[in-house]
Amino acid sequence: MPARVARSAPPRNGNGNGLEYSRSRSHLSNNDRVDLYHQFSSKKPKQTVHRQVAGAEAAKLVHGPVDIDSFLEIDCFPGMKVCGVKNERVVNITDLLRQVDPTIIGANKRSERLMYSPLAKALNEIAKKAVTGRPLPVKFDVCGDLRPAEEIGGFRTTPDLSIQPRRKSKNHGSSSDYWARGLGIIEVKATEQEDPWYQRVSTSAGEHEFTEVQLKTWNQIQEYAVMAYRAVSRCFLLGMGFFGDVVRFFRWDRSSIIVSDPVHYKVDPAPLITFVVGLAKFANSGIDRTAHTSLGTKAELALVHSCYDEAVHLGILSEYTPHRDGDTLDGESTRIVVESPQKPGLYETFLAIGRPMFYSRSVRGRGTRVWLAKRARRCEDGFVVIKDTWRNESRWTEGEIYGSIYKGAESVFGVARFYHDFDVPDPVSKEMPCCTAAARLNEEGTDLTERIHHRCVLLSVGIPLDRFKSTKQLLHAIRDAVEGHRNMCSNGVLHRDISPHNIMISVYPEREMGARGFLIDPELAVVDTMPDLATELHYLTGTPPFMAIDRWVDDEADHEEWHDLESFFWVLVFVVIRHTPCYITQKRVDKPAVEFLPSLYDTYPSDRNKKTFLTDDAPNLTVVNNPPLTACIKKLASIVYSHYYPAQVKQDLLPGKLNQLTHAKVIATLDEFLKSAEWPSEVDDAAVPFEQLERHSVQQKQEVAAALNAARLKAESGRSSRISRTSKSAQVAKQGQQDRRTNQLKPNARNASAGPAARGIKHISAAPPPKAPQHVAWHLATAHRTRKRKGSSVEKEPADEESALKRSRHTAAVATRTPVAKNTRSAARRNHAVSSYQGTTRIVTRSQTRRAQQRSG
CATH class of the missing domain: 1.10.510 (Transferase(Phosphotransferase); domain 1)
Structure with a gap:
């Protein structure tokens, strides 16, 4: 078993992360730490930290593990009856589940990837045949090898399997099969020891102690939940964790995370079958259908496009760009249901213009989403802003607070104009507002915030501060x-x-x-x-x-x-x-x-x-x-x-x-x-x-990479210079042979060749090294000074003609000690090798060599 670590996350009330902003007396609007990590961070987010933050935040909401019957009948699907499954179908499903085996044949190892396809096959069999009659409207896709980049933060992550609605056709071109827009998530691990609650151990403080592997699994699952909540407006989210031969079920909402006891699904598949049936049939699978219904008519699509163009012109929205392949403006625009202020109980339809202008990055808390919208079938009406939240049950509604601000007036200078607000009805009861599970769980002794799904409509339409057209406009606002x-x-x-x-x-x-800016x-x-x-x-x-x-x-x-x-x-x-x-x-x-x-x-x-x-x-x-x-x-x-x-x-x-x-x-x-x-x-x-x-570590890596690249370019430049010098040396040597043949026919040719040019001294300047990027120059300069202080043998090139002349004389002295070569070409090569080490190329002719030997006796 892996060594246990001192950390106790995720305990019910644990934290232990430096990004926490908690006090015993707090109503912090962004106490959702994943929100803080994204919205106001000046540095690019790091996925490992994002995952840890998601896990630490979720640790505060945990309830359980609870027994499987209570989880299914009370926590997940209250009041739902599941018809019995015929024995032959159960046997068939059990046989398929037993084929889910991570063992690598011929090796004493396990791989979770071997579980993906057999598990998806078994779950799809449940969806097709568990209920008599029509198949369940869900499907299970393997997506463990797909890593689409999240649009916020650029994280490349995905669960091993996703739960998707079974559609007859695509939703007007949106990438509807993107896992985070699905109905649920599934994580697969090869061993039961990777289950966060495997052989759970309590500390003296009554908290659960996790191994490093278990903690990693917990953080991973919670990050998937965070991304799924960002992608779609949800009332709740369901998920499964398969750990070897056991499965554990999860349910998330804005107040809590309920975890079930483990189930040995190969021995008793009934709880798994019940969970799949309930997920497919209960409460729209947790999706908020009052804000996530696709556009249905050409007139609605045309209205959305014309409104989007107008919003871009006014500076409210930016030009539409898809976040992933398959996304379109049509697919990301939805219908939103709003209660009529004149006729409570009756509802109007508004069209959301594109994706939300703002949405919470966190599961925990208010989960705010904001859309720019327009009333359907009424082109003459102006834009409105629709805000969707999960309000604290103990606090006043936003409409009540706006009423106190106005004091009977229609509006107040510098404050947004309010239209209407209401509690969104529960998708099952239709009469009660949609709530989180906190109210019921608090009866069992927990201390969770009770939240109610709430929707508010504003008549005031604004531009975010970070899109000002001028700094004077910013200050005016x-x-x-x-x-x-x-x-x-x-x-x-x-x-x-x-x-x-x-x-x-x-x-x-x-x-x-007349207000050029306002509060919301x-x-x-x-x-x-x-x-x-x-x-x-x-x-x-x-x-x-x-x-x-x-x-x-x-x-x-x-x-x-x-x-x-x-x-x-x-x-x-x-x-x-x-x-x-x-x-x-x-x-x-x-x-x-x-x-x-x-x-x-x-x-x-x-x-x-x-x-x-x-x-x-x-x-x-x-x-x-x-x-x-x-x-x-x-x-x-x-x-x-x-x-x-x-x-x-x-x-x-x-x-x-x-x-x-x-x-x-x-x-x-x-x-x-x-x-x-x-x-x-x-x-x-x-x-x-x-x-x-860039984060400091990333910046350091970039600087090192740039320095290495500069060094590589310098080496390539030096290599090409040496090749060039060698080529020129060969040309000079060949020209010298031709000159000597000519001089044999001319008297005094030896005297005529006594000038500097005949001595064969020639400096060939190497091409300058490429200039390092600005952010690397300081590091390169420091490295050069360090080498010099340590007595490096690499010397600086001569800076003036006098130094160059001294170097040439030193080269000539070395050349006089070199034995006479059989031919000029080999001598030139040897002297070139000696001289090149000193930074100067010297061509020594045969006559100069003979005179040098005569002088030395």
């Missing part, structure tokens, strides 16, 4: 959002989640009361009429990279207005550094500002890093060719820092210099610089696309 925040506070509502995703640039300012997503807002107001204000709430420093430093502090105002500053810095050319000067050296992103936004919130930025970095930040924005950031940084002066400094300052973060101060500062006449032209001031930085 933030300025009006700050005013919207002031209007919310005036009506007794504090937002508490200011982040780049929650501030939008207005597409139609005239429809937003008040889900975590606190209202002064809430019965538990004191408790809510004490909660740690928001998106961690943009939260005020004080919220992390002072455990006893309540959330105040100025905390949100500080978040506006961190949002502005984040967008500017990512999407404009800017640098920070340190010790008279200008450094790209993007190098400062990881310490500010990628790591655990650090008051030290952010305070250092306020005092040392922000005053030295320069946005290229943009004096107003540069000055604005510097002044805002000083305003923010007025809340963080050291105690000894505060004593010497007037009260007016402290705690300056107020709505009036921030808006006045923004207005001051918006009036400047020095803003750059909008033609060249649009957002620059941000490319994630």
Whole structure:
């Protein structure tokens, strides 16, 4: 058995990963760590870390293992009855399952790949013949050898088998067989020891201890679940893990992961048959059909295409590009059902224009998905934004919070215009809202967040901050959002989640009361009429990279207005550094500002890093060719820092210099610089696309590769130079033979050949080595200096004519000690070899050799 490791993940309440943002009192909007790892990371994600993060996050949601009957009848398929399967069919299925064998014939080894095809054959047999009558609408595909790249992060991963709906035809050209868009996932391992719960051992703390192999399996399965939830809107997800001769079943939702006891499927295939039948027939296999129904008519397809072109023109969406082979705009656009605000219980159909504009990367939490949409069959209506979430059952709905913001008015300047919200009905009962399993599991003693499927429609349509057309437009949008925040506070509502995703640039300012930017997503807002107001204000709430420093430093502090105002500053810095050319000067050296992103936004919130930025970095930040924005950031940084002066400094300052973060101060500062006449032209001031930085290890590998490539090119160049010199030497030697034959017929020819040219001294300069890439030059220079310090025999080429002459004389001395060759050509080759080592090619004629011997006696 593999050695057991000290780690105890995935325990029910385990963490142990540096990306955790947890406190006992938190409503963090992005406490979903997979979300944080993707959305705000400045460096390219690493798949091994992504997989570990997915596993650690899932560890918090685990319930079980539970006995197989409870899992099937209560947790997965409550109220579903499965008809008995005829004995002869069970026997046939059992025979097929017994052929699932990982043993390599003739070798004492096992390979899970040998299990793929027999297992898929047996499962497809269950789907075809387990139920009398029509086959089940599912199929099982082997996809272990396919590694399609994920569109986010570029990870190349796939489960061993996927569960797909059995279709008569393709869905309007979409790559519908992509495993993550399927009905479930299957992971296969050759041995039972790779099962995460095999011979589970409890620690003194009551937690489960896993081997390295088991932990790897757990993380792998959880990463598949994360990707499956990203690809499709789901109410729940089902999966199977085959570990040698046992199978274990999994069920995911936004609150929990339920794991079954193991089943020896070759001995008793009944639970496996029941699971396959339930997966195919119960609750649309977990797919949310209210937001995942394909377009059906040519009119709908035509409307989607015309709307998409309009959205691209307005800057709402970018040009459509497929994420994988087979994707089309038609296939990624869907129908979405919305309850009528005038007639509760009746539903309208909207068309989602392309893929979601935003979606959560995590299984755990709210699972937000946002679409740009238009009402079907009503071309004259404008765009709307549909937001789909799994809201916390204990909190106010978004509609209730918007009602508190408006205070009876139709809208408020700087805040999104709300249309309608409702709880999505359960696909089975139709009368109750769709919920996670947490409510029932909490009755058994767990402490999981109960969540309800919720949908909200907004009339305000915005452009993300990172797609601004000019930096002045960006600052205008933030300025009006700050005013919207002031209007919310005036009506007794504090937002508490200011982040780049929650501030939008207005597409139609005239429809937003003239506001060029507005706030959205008040889900975590606190209202002064809430019965538990004191408790809510004490909660740690928001998106961690943009939260005020004080919220992390002072455990006893309540959330105040100025905390949100500080978040506006961190949002502005984040967008500017990512999407404009800017640098920070340190010790008279200008450094790209993007190098400062990881310490500010990628790591655990650090008051030290952010305070250092306020005092040392922000005053030295320069946005290229943009004096107003540069000055604005510097002044805002000083305003923010007025809340963080050291105690000894505060004593010497007037009260007016402290705690300056107020709505009036921030808006006045923004207005001051918006009036400047020095803003750059909008033609060249649009957002620059941000490319994630390479990880340090990847960067090192690239530098090494570049250095090796430069060395290879240099060697090839030197080799070609030596070939060239040898060729020229042969030509000179041949010409010398011809000259000597001619000189035999001419008197005084020997004297005439006594000049420098006749001495045969000739320097042939080698081609210069190729120039190393800029990011490798420093490493090459350092390596050269190191070799010289160690006394390397490789000398530098002569820098001037005097040095070259000394080298030539040294070569001549060596040549005089060389025996007379039988012919000039062999002598030239030998002398060339000696001289070439010194960097100079010398051709010695026969007459020069004879004179040298005479002088030496």
